[in-house]
Amino acid sequence: MPIVASPVAEYASPRAEYDWVIVGGGSAGCVLANRLSADPDVSVLLIEAGPSGAGPDGTAVEAIDRADSWVSLLGSEHDWGYTYTPTPLVDGRTIPIPRGRVLGGSSAINAMLWYRGHPSDYDRWGAEGATGWDAALMTRLFRTVEDWEGGADAWRGAGGPIRIERSRNPHPIAVALMQGSAELGLPITDDLNGPSNEGAAWTNFSATTAPDGSMRRWSAARGYLAPVLSRPNLHVVVDSPALSLEIDGTRVSGVRHLVNGASVLTRAGRGVVMTAGAIDTPRLLMLSGIGDADALGALGIRPRVDLPGVGANYQDHPLIEGVTARARAPLGLVRDNGGGAMLNWRSSLAGAAPDLHAFVVQGPHATAEVRAEYDLTGDVFAVSPGLMDSRSVGHVRLRSADPGVAPDIQPNFLAERHDLDALVESLDTIQDLFGTRAFADLIEAPLAPAGRLSRREAERYIRRSVSTFFHACGTARMGSDDEAPVTPELALRGVDGVWIADASVMPTIPTCNTLAPVYAIAERAAELLGAPAVVR
Template sequence: MLAVAATWSRLAAMEFDHVIIGGGSAGCVLAARLSEDPHVSVCLIEAGGGGDDIFIRAPALIPAMISGRPRINNYAFLTTPQPGLNGRRGFQPRGRALGGSSAINAMLYVRGHPRDYDEWADLGAEGWSWADVRPWFLQLEGNGRGGDDWHGGGGPVQISDQSAPRRISRAFVEACAEAQIPRNDDFNGPEQAGAGLFQVKQFRQGQRKGERCSAAAAYLFPALGRANLTVLTRTRAERVLIEAGRAAGVLVRRNGRRRKIAARGEVILSGGAFNSPQMLLLSGIGPEDELAAHGIAPVHVLPGVGQNLQDHLNYTILHRSRRRDVVGLNPRGLVRLGRAAGKWRKTGEGLFATPYAEAGAFVHSRPGLDRPDLQLHFVIGIEDDHMRRLHLADGYSCHVCALRPQSRGSVGLVSRNPADPPRIDPAFLSHPEDLATLMRGARIMERVLGAQALAPWRGGRLYPHDGSDAALAADIRARADSIYHPVGTCRMGRDEMAVVDPQLRVRGLQGLRVVDASVMPRVIGGNTGAPAMMIGERAAAMIAGAGGDGGAKAIP
């Protein structure tokens, strides 16, 4: 276990050049990169723990964290009741430890489609086109396949091919070919569309071989010996302190005691799509009606804070398996997993190194689209309701999500108490096109799962229905939920609803930025962990003055 928290009572100083709130996928990158300059002092504030326990390091223990039962390294947020999902409250796992959600996710390394970033630039995020962001992806990436025009070979994040994918995962790729989805061995290469095995953010050599390579493990832990870097874990930021139009510091609470941490340069929010807008609102920055509803005096009215929430809604088909070479929560399966744990400890390989979502595909739901609008994740076990509904049978699952939802939700407050969770309303299926796209994706997924290549494993289907469109729509409304890609609630741009400008500076204030997935104007077509780290890389260069305007002047 790494000791990462500074001793509260022994801090020599409570003033730093940069104060970062949130040690997640972007926050860890920022803290490590900014502290490379020995003349700059950096303080990273994280509400969760140290991010290096066995649940995080061992990939096969993902289910123990993702369910939130108990809450291990997981905020385990709930949404407001969703009318589009029969009034159900959705579940939103988010990482609560150094590394953030990169500490509890399936480790998949997916950048999205290049056109996604060109679209950001079209929407007012100048300097964030694919040509602009590509170098920063290459900088973070240490791909085991080596560097080329599409990949970096020397970056801190170890990107690896899976050491021992299950036979059923390879059969899934063959089943996709039967369904006219071509093979693709690199979702981050020249072409995104197709089916293949995911690359993962996982150590492939050294003492940590086979362990998760979270943002903390890749960036922050190697930097912990720097004298100019202070990391406070289990410390809750309560609000940003604004003085004369400038972020002067952060009020934090730890072990029941409050202290002010002052910022000579900038305060940087890196709490993610839920916690960053919540922090702005608690600090009096946001829509006037939201602040008034909770008795918070407005410090700076900014109507876009918490708006534009987007997420990938996910629908799952689950099957029992006739073969036992999958993961099952039964005595036989748990014995297999236990034996695999021993092998993993010795070699870093085998079943215990699995991301579970071993294979996937990017698919066009209909002809004429300029890029895939559906993503499939194939899981080597029965993953039902975020592992909150358990099944003893051996089995497998396939997920489909619509990559470019039209529905837009919001994040707000449930109270002015910083310890309370934010109010999260994704407004799933509030736009009718989202249901239509997801239904097209479900039909494609049914064809894949019915292919001959999967016949040796195919057992009974859980949650069967009569196959009609009405029954499918009803099943989606009854069971679909997030696949954990929320973005957009502090979006960058130039219009009045933008929260930050393209340099990620909060509009109308000095010394305050937001650096995380909340700044994305639109959700990218894929998993959001790698793009969040890219945002951290690019922002660090901006702040240091190496890759853009590093100033903190007020933005109109």
Template sequence: MDSQIKNTTPTLLSHYDYIIIGAGSAGCVIARRLIDHTDASVLLLEAGGPNAGIETISNPTQWVQNMGTEYDHLYNFEPTPAINNRIIPIPRGKVLGGSGSINGLVWTRGHRADYDGWAAAGNVGWDYKSVLPLFKKIEDWEGGETDFHGAGGPIGIGNAKNLHLSSIALIEAGRTYGMPVFEDANGPEPEGVGPMTLNVKDGVRQSPTEYLKPVIGNQRLTVLTHAKVLKLHLNGTHCTGIELDWQGAIHTVTAEKEVILSAGAIDSPRVLMLSGIGDADELKQLGIDPQISLPGVGKNLQDHILLAGMCYETFEPLGSPNNNLCGSQAYWKSNQQLSVPDLMFLPIHAPFLSAEIVQKYPVPENYFCLVPGLVQPKSRGYVKMKTARYDGPLEIQPNYITDPADLEALVRSVEIGLELADQPVFKSLIKRLAAPLSLKNRNEIVAFVRDAVSSYYHPVGSCAMGSGPEAVVDSKLRVHGVTGLRVADASIMPSITSANTNATSMMIGEFASKEIIENL
């Protein structure tokens, strides 16, 4: 059940039918489908190394240990006054499988309204009814095929098992609070509390590289690791191929049919900008000659927020961490007038606290964290290059809580978290609130929020799909104004889904594959 792919020593040719930049959650999907359903040659590129034999990748309880390592691009969000000028890490996978090899293994799709909203904005084919079969195609659900789950797909998924005491307690606390209890977080309209669904099978992470395993030896597929794309090559408005740095040399490779950019919400806009595709004025300021004017490249950045705090001291140890250090979650509304839950609550059996909170409040010996989060943020940010260097520094700015509605929703999330912690099941476990020591009024809560805002590691939206002036790709994921070039990853989401984004990123890979194959 090893979900990892060992290193290979491929031969790099001068041309391929398709070049896929990024072997992450979408890129691995596309490579597999093109090999299975066409006679095309495919080059799949990964900036990081192979993922074989790495315990922190395969073992679900060790996933946080990948952050800040060679398997992480080591990006940070820029500080702003709204979050007390704190620098917030944004881990991104730099390894075969991309962020799908280092993330928290949560398998959720969000709400029906997320996709229907994309379609209502003019993105034909992205409504919930249309994308549901693509989600099912990915899955090998532990319970066999159902109306909402697939069986026999590459990615084994199932509900968390042997729930940690804090995860059991959240479900019971939610029930007594008045939340519906669900058994499957992947229903069309998740709201309430229940067990997490994880991309774990037989205790091992199901990385996107599961897609590659059956085709890794195929002569039409070349997989390069430690390959850094420098830019796209354009002939007028047609993308003809790429320039990349591999094994200490610069290579030019031609794509006979298409280049598919699947480098994620940070690096996909960077590659476009390096190639002269983006906001013309900003490119000129960097000394890059604009080729295609697309002012939306790098704009519309969105991310889910978790509050890294609300740590409770317990009367007794609650047992060793298991599953993915969590195991259940709640989806709820900050305002009952909302049509879709905008909040999430997680019982984390690890010290999930910001550096600023830890400095003020040490973690007790016996503890768990009850973590509120915002999954429908209104704030929008951007990705910019600070220099024209392909490996130069980036300005990655999500503009956390700059929209007042986000601050209000997070204040309410803390209040609901306190109400959940006051339910009988938690009162029997909790000795005291340890970090912070007090959340008794709005001023204390707001101060806590500004110190506790953290990423849920779900950046999306920076190459948004649509037809407006800041859209980057159309509904078939083709880059506006360019032929032979598609973007397929989380960057194309016009608005963020109301749950973890990995499953949706893989669905985007299936969507792109279907578009390419059906239009050959």
């Protein structure tokens, strides 16, 4: 189903007031727009800072639509272009943190990996104060979202808005990962979103295979928004950055945003739902005077609600870009999203679930610093490991009261020794994989690194190679304690009329890609806000 652009253009000038105003047309925003507007008596406005993601003919732009083109979107007009603030822990490097700036948000520019994590991730949320949130709830919500190629069962859903498929024609590197993992005695698992999430498996993609054999993206804009754009009670305005929330007394009454370059105020009769993501949701709250009162006052922002937890607790998974080898022969055209298989396994530090994760890359995968040190030209491929049970925590802070100034975004990668120790172990496992029979016919020589490393060498390589999985979360965590900015019902503390329904509310980062849990959080938000029940 193509994304149709014309209904978006029709509502380039929103009305003065709606029942619900949703800020951020990304993964969560598209869910809320769909679910809340299912009641024909409720008016809904969805505000997106970026473009529609559609061309003049009304269909999705090719780079968004084709799964094998997603890397070209990073740093493009569809990316916010944010970067992490450098620290000595990562050798002073500036690390980009891509965030979607287009209808569909990051679901329109990401690598489309669909992985839900371990049940203990969500039981932990409830145990730590997000009352009512647990694995059973999240599994129900995941099943509501999914249209899984294998059909519905106790774990998976079918008939939902988001199509989930595996590769129809896996790349040889993906095949080697599966076979090499088996040689090492690691489990081979049919579905890592099923009863067990440990072992090697074919990747689940939020994508579908086209008649020509190529894989096509299935974003939130495609699955949730496009089918309902004709609803007369749903209006969508694009190219409309939000500037601040309007606060009248103790209530958020609307949103100030740009329309055709001019600032307008759109009122929200029932409330505002923030779905701008773990960077821009706290940024907008702080610009509106909601956050640490002392820090806001120092920037000349009038504090309205003193919530020091806004912008704190930032988390992301550290990824090593990557472990690269030279191939014996040309690898052929890129298939699927450039990957196709993944592996979850346990370091010596693992708890109840596997903590290490790796995926294949059908080409080089390395930071600029590593590329400058190693020759990665020609026919090469990578297996890139990372840590899903990361412990380091950072922040999002304003640098200025000017909405046009990017915030200070700090994940504090490698601040916790635990994270560095686990990543050191991950490098050895990838070298073990490269030594299996499955990779013997593919590898001419390991390149970066050139073989097994000493502890000191491994730490140096990690500091020069560590990057992001793009799993930003946690900056407006939900909980029952007074320090939590958001209640378990997703309402912002200290002010009425505003709810948060994106990755910001995650108390701790789950051991998975964050797209699936973001959809689940948004589905739960729709239920809590009284949207009509989903019927299939």
